[in-house]
Amino acid sequence: MDKQAKITISDLNLYIGKQHILKNINVEIPPKKITVILGPSGCGKTTLLKSMNRLTDLYPDVKVEGKIIIDNDNILQTRQDLTKIRQKMGLLSQQPYPLPMNIYNNVAYGLRISGRKNKRFLNKRIEHYLKLVNLWDEVKDRLKEPASALSIGQQQRLCLARGLAVDPEIILADEPTSALDPFSSEAIEKQFFELKEHYTIIVVTHMLMQAKRIADNVIFMYLGEVIEQGDAQEIFNNPKQEKTKAYLKGLFN
Amino acid sequence: MRFFVVKRHIRNRLHTNWMRICIILVISLPFLIGIGLLIKSSFLLKDYSIIDLIFSKEWKPLSGKYGFSPFIISSLWVTALALIISAPICLLSSIHLTQYADRYVLRIIHPVIDILAGIPSVVYGVWGILVIVPLISRYIGPFFGKEISGYSIIAGAIVLSVMIIPFILNILIEVFKTIPHELTEASLSLGASKWQTTKFVLVRKAFPGIVSAFGLGLSRAFGETMAVLMVVGNVAKIPEGIFQPGYPLPALIANNYGEMLSIPLYDSALMLAALVLFVVVLFFNLVSRLAIISLEKNK
Numbered sequence: 001m002d003k004q005a006k007i008t009i010s011d012l013n014l015y016i017g018k019q020h021i022l023k024n025i026n027v028e029i030p031p032k033k034i035t036v037i038l039g040p041s042g043c044g045k046t047t048l049l050k051s052m053n054r055l056t057d058l059y060p061d062v063k064v065e066g067k068i069i070i071d072n073d074n075i076l077q078t079r080q081d082l083t084k085i086r087q088k089m090g091l092l093s094q095q096p097y098p099l100p101m102n103i104y105n106n107v108a109y110g111l112r113i114s115g116r117k118n119k120r121f122l123n124k125r126i127e128h129y130l131k132l133v134n135l136w137d138e139v140k141d142r143l144k145e146p147a148s149a150l151s152i153g154q155q156q157r158l159c160l161a162r163g164l165a166v167d168p169e170i171i172l173a174d175e176p177t178s179a180l181d182p183f184s185s186e187a188i189e190k191q192f193f194e195l196k197e198h199y200t201i202i203v204v205t206h207m208l209m210q211a212k213r214i215a216d217n218v219i220f221m222y223l224g225e226v227i228e229q230g231d232a233q234e235i236f237n238n239p240k241q242e243k244t245k246a247y248l249k250g251l252f253n
Numbered sequence: 254m255r256f257f258v259v260k261r262h263i264r265n266r267l268h269t270n271w272m273r274i275c276i277i278l279v280i281s282l283p284f285l286i287g288i289g290l291l292i293k294s295s296f297l298l299k300d301y302s303i304i305d306l307i308f309s310k311e312w313k314p315l316s317g318k319y320g321f322s323p324f325i326i327s328s329l330w331v332t333a334l335a336l337i338i339s340a341p342i343c344l345l346s347s348i349h350l351t352q353y354a355d356r357y358v359l360r361i362i363h364p365v366i367d368i369l370a371g372i373p374s375v376v377y378g379v380w381g382i383l384v385i386v387p388l389i390s391r392y393i394g395p396f397f398g399k400e401i402s403g404y405s406i407i408a409g410a411i412v413l414s415v416m417i418i419p420f421i422l423n424i425l426i427e428v429f430k431t432i433p434h435e436l437t438e439a440s441l442s443l444g445a446s447k448w449q450t451t452k453f454v455l456v457r458k459a460f461p462g463i464v465s466a467f468g469l470g471l472s473r474a475f476g477e478t479m480a481v482l483m484v485v486g487n488v489a490k491i492p493e494g495i496f497q498p499g500y501p502l503p504a505l506i507a508n509n510y511g512e513m514l515s516i517p518l519y520d521s522a523l524m525l526a527a528l529v530l531f532v533v534v535l536f537f538n539l540v541s542r543l544a545i546i547s548l549e550k551n552k
Contacts, residue, residue: 058438086442087444091439100436
């Protein structure tokens with residue numbers, strides 16, 4: 001890889017109780033590109049994603065071993081404040097989960113949490129990020145309405161804006177379009193193209209077509225193991241492993 | 254073959270009707286009780302105005318004076334205090350159990366809560382007499398410079414708060430369990446700490462549920478009879494402070510219904526007390542149900 005990797009994962013093993021979920025993961029994720037984690041359902045893609053910002057801490061029976069190095073710091077044994085690390089990464093989940101507050105406060109939440117409470121500053125930032133995700137025109141007159149009143153597609157874009165507002169360097173997206181209609185999905189994918197100039201984007205998906213559309217870099221997983229990783233064109237056109245070939249042919253689905 | 258089909262059809266209809274009748278029976282019970290109470294208490298309402306009855310202070314059935322305000326005010330005191338005592342305990346422990354504690358803690362606590370909820374109320378009453386009443390007369394009262402027997406509003410409230418804790422706690426645990434994990438994840442990923450997440454996101458999301466849990470607890474506390482009756486003193490006077498004895502509505506009914514002798518309208522007056530109780534509890538329940546409905550809409 002030409003540039004230094006943004007995230008380097010080495011010898012990562014993850015157990016839930018006695019189940020071995022992630023097996024010896026070694027992965028490098030290049031900066032300012034879209035990396036797609038591809039694989040059939042239940043192969044550990046989401047778990048891998050969540051371990052990158054240590055949301056796995058939430059579940060007491062999860063045990064993690066190995067290293068996840070982000071900006072020269074192993075976040076699994078870090079001395080830094082965990083909330084600072086999490087702010088480096090915006091999370092987009094399968095279904096949008098807007099916070100139980102109005103549209104404005106959904107975006108303002110992360111900013112306020114990190115101590116930025118100036119009203120004019122907030123107004124400017126919120127407008128900026130809502131414009132960035134193409135939601136501003138639809139919601140500018142109803143910023144005080146509860147976020148749950150928006151359509152699912154709008155909610156997902158709101159969640160993206162909310163994540164971007166805390167100024168992350170990395171976007172973690174867990175099947176971000178699986179609950180959306182084709183139009184909204186397209187909007188999100190387009191967004192990723194625009195965002196990758198400034199952000200490192202990691203997208204989990206089991207949709208081969210989507211992966212082909214957006215990926216610069218692919219990690220193919222199967223049953224908790226990384227089978228193959230590398231440049232997207234390379235993997236789609238010239239896969240080396242039998243399992244990757246089979247998945248690309250659609251044999252798993 | 255066709256014969257059987259017809260028979261099965263009829264049988265099906267028959268069973269459906271049976272079930273329908275049962276449901277109608279259950280649904281109509283509260284209405285029937287309400288109507289019954291209204292009819293019974295109408296004898297008193299013929300001679301007195303309802304406003305006078307509710308606001309007048311004198312309770313002297315022998316001379317025909319039926320003032321309900323000492324009982325209503327005692328009930329309000331005991332219920333409100335009980336809720337004030339139990340609310341923070343319930344809210345904080347439900348948050349701890351669902352968000353912070355290991356899962357096995359909840360598994361252990363659940364049966365404990367159920368046991369607490371299952372203890373007969375007379376046992377709580379005895380506990381109140383043996384522990385709470387002496388505690389108040391010997392320590393808490395003197396601490397505030399008061400010479401008291403201990404049988405008081407505050408004793409009733411303490412016993413009552415312990416009784417409604419398992420009830421409210423159970424509902425709150427369920428409420429917090431319905432909040433999706435992903436919401437917590439979303440808040441954490443924005444850099445919020447766990448406490449910030451709890452305060453700004455979880456409690457807000459659960460708010461209608463919290464309101465309804467306390468509302469149901471309130472209506473339960475308002476109607477609780479035995480344990481309160483045993484420790485509250487039962488003096489038909491408006492209590493001037495929480496260390497004074499009181500006389501809540503349910504205790505009034507329970508104490509007097511058997512021995513009304515033949516005082517005119519006494520029976521009707523007690524029925525009116527029951528009607529007031531019924532209406533208040535109905536109101537709390539209604540508000541709580543509405544809150545639950547709005548919670549489900551928000552999801």
